[in-house]
Amino acid sequence: MSLSPDEFHMLHGDNVRQSLMMLEGHDGAFVLLAHCHLPAGDGEQERVYAVVRSTSTNRAHILVRQPESEFPHVGQWHAISAADFRLLQHQLDSMTDAARECAHGLLAARSLR
Numbered sequence: 001m002s003l004s005p006d007e008f009h010m011l012h013g014d015n016v017r018q019s020l021m022m023l024e025g026h027d028g029a030f031v032l033l034a035h036c037h038l039p040a041g042d043g044e045q046e047r048v049y050a051v052v053r054s055t056s057t058n059r060a061h062i063l064v065r066q067p068e069s070e071f072p073h074v075g076q077w078h079a080i081s082a083a084d085f086r087l088l089q090h091q092l093d094s095m096t097d098a099a100r101e102c103a104h105g106l107l108a109a110r111s112l113r
Contacts, residue, residue: 005032008050012065012077016052019063019077026056033060036102047084050077051105 003011009032017028035050048065062080 003035008032008035012048012050015065015076016050016063019079020052020054020061023061023079024054024057024059026054029055031055034102034105038102049080 016030019028020026020030021028030052033051033053035048037046037048050063050065051060052063053060062085063077064080064084065077
């Protein structure tokens with residue numbers, strides 16, 4: 001499911017802002033750089049990844065959204081873990097061109113941190 005930046009902000013903006021407030025301690029304002037849905041592997045649900053830039057600190061963050069059953073409200077979005085990052089790297093070989101381009105953008109954004 002592909003969302004425009006405006007749709008992403010409408011659906012996820014408040015939760016992403018809360019996560020950034022917890023990570024940085026600032027107002028949580030951000031600019032969306034990239035986002036996509038990727039398979040989680042092992043028959044799990046898809047994961048939603050986003051690369052955002054904090055307008056307070058100018059730092060880029062790769063965030064992943066946990067399935068709603070795990071985190072119903074607060075904490076739904078969090079910084080990518082090393083395990084999620086490795087999974088993202090391994091998925092590149094089996095992706096479509098569009099998904100691979102999105103994933104490469106996420107991996108490239110990791111160097112912005």
